[in-house]
Amino acid sequence: MAAGGGVLLLLLAAVAAVLTAWLWRRRQVAAGGVGRVCVAVLGDLGRSPRMQYHALSLARHGRDVALLGYLQSRPHGDVLRSGRIRLVPVTDLCGLLVGPKLFQYVVKVVVQAVQLLYAMLKIDQPSYILLQNPPGLPAIAVTWLACLFWRSKLIIDWHNYGYTVMSLSHGRNHPLVQIAKWYEKLFGRLSDYNLCVTNAMKEDLWVNCNIKAVTLYDKPAAYFKETPLELQHRLYMKLAGDYEPFKPRTESVSWSGEKSAFTEVDGSSGHVKKSRTRPALLISSTSWTGKGPLKDYYNGLINKLHFKHIQICTPWLEAEDYPLLLGSADLGVCLHKSSSGLDLPMKVVDMFGCCLPVCAIHFECLHELVKHNENGLIFRDSDELAAQLKMLFLEFPALEGKLHSFRKNLRACKQLRWDESWDQTVLPLLG
Template structure:
């Protein structure tokens, strides 16, 4: 059992006491909160697409939105262009350089509490505070305190549980993990409304936390769609300037012709076609964290390389891994030690506008996301499906709510199974037959709801009319 002084319940009270001198001034600034929502991300806004989608949906219905979080990555251009969305930046806190890690963590949480509450009390009064969880410590309690002050309703959007993510590093029985679990259950009950990402999480919130939630599945935004061939060519030529795997294997014929590894244009205004014998484009989006074992993909690629060397009629591969995270440098080191003849691996950082274009140009997606709780779904697969891109995804408990085996993709459990799936799907590539083509056709025919439609049906009724 953690020591009493580590319990999180005093922290919101501490932040209120520290900010008491400001409350009279802030109280005089209070105005009606009608028509305003504060969307809170205690993380990088640019890497929180679901919360950006919330902000855009609210703005589309005329709400004035304060989007609060760290601005480490550039948010989507639609967010930056919106006249109804105001970015409210938080300053990222760096950990202490010395002292016990536990003390560093406690001080960080205390400082974050003060910073977040101070920022929430300086914005225009909102009718609702829409909070992403995780991270919930300390944001849930602080948002609840701010909601009391503003008389705002608190909505928590449960993407996962913070304590299960902490357990990846510390183990499930660590005192901090147990405190975080108790904290999320206690303060999560103080919200007015709750959203979650799967039916499995909705049931778990009710059974284990006594929290009633509404399931809002992640859905792709409208700009996630198949990329026309001419736009594919423009993207490949752009990427070829910096990344060798996208460059043509041979010079184009004719002075005005241009060629990438995948496409070619006969002349300046000519039609675009695929290059003969082009490689297959495999894409995996990763956060380079402990819940995604990237070595599974590397081992599968090693097996694929061996199949080709043994005479299997398989295409060469260009494997693109997008994203950034703490383990990227480690895995890049492993990639540099591989000496493939038939596979090229590229780890670019893509601009927000280019990522959907690349998904819409790829032949197959691979997802390595393993849910720490077994209750959330990978948004990267949602985006891939929006682009009608079939997926091979690693198994976990509720993945079946998204990936339908033998319908829109395949589920694997280890590197050997993934290698066999790659071999089977790419056999005879690029012929328009076989499972890879059938999966894409099924995705085209599914016509599932997009984010805006799903949001309007699920979230808008909770908010009611703007007063």
């Protein structure tokens, strides 16, 4: 009874907050909000590259953008430097540790709803609100209410389904998962336009949710490209200051130049070259390195393995250094598995932008991105991955074999970049 009373009080507080915001803004509503767009995500903006890309594309076409979300990590420098993009922070809610878990979850959703709605009613009136889903609970319903208030159009960018992500922790038949599924389908139908990341998701949205969407594939930004050798060396030397694997294995007594584990500068000519004995550099696409909450746990497991010929590094890179490292690597390894089987790993998109071949773990619609034996390899278990790595690096660092062939294919494919793809797909929707 006490828990129910607490939830009721929170709901009353939410209604009061909405009415207050409504009265406060009534006299300030500008006519139409033409030229303004709110790009929103109930998550960390710094780790939401696709939404940052949306904001930059809108700004490039003369739109004023309110980029709304959590400011936990720094967004890309292009976003921060844009005179048309204004960051609108939403306070990240720490977990409530009082009462049953269901009560904690309800309280969190209610408080997030109030925070998000308040933030959306404080901005200048937008003509469109572009929302990332997931997370969609409570974001979709709140954004729909904000659109009613502002007389704006709602665009949902479907990256995945929130209920399938939730099912990883609770199971598909859990009541909360079923409620989230019902909620997502119901409020998803209230949008004016919908974007999605794969053709498989486009079909699923139509067949199972009666939602018509346009596929906007993730595409690499222009700064994802092969890194020139001089920039590679500069990056390696920077990382060597903090991370052991980037330091040279041995130092020759007669060597007078600058050296990393992968590159060296000739002391007499000043030219950078790749070290003859350099190791292969693999980049793994995961969610538990960098500043991830399980970083220490996995580092503990790694340290127990006592590899002789392998070093594992879990650095946190600035947004500007990440594409440089991808453009310097020899192979990408993707461990992303979709909760719905309908989304694609954006990190592989970035790797392909850098002409970096990949080995990626199989799931249903991966073929829309990774072409087996053309731009990389698809594996199903650790044994198959091990065999692929052995085959690809058998003659390393010789420039021949499958690895070199994959890179040549990526260079030749001339794939669309984000700006061109966005202009063709999204810009016509905005009128």
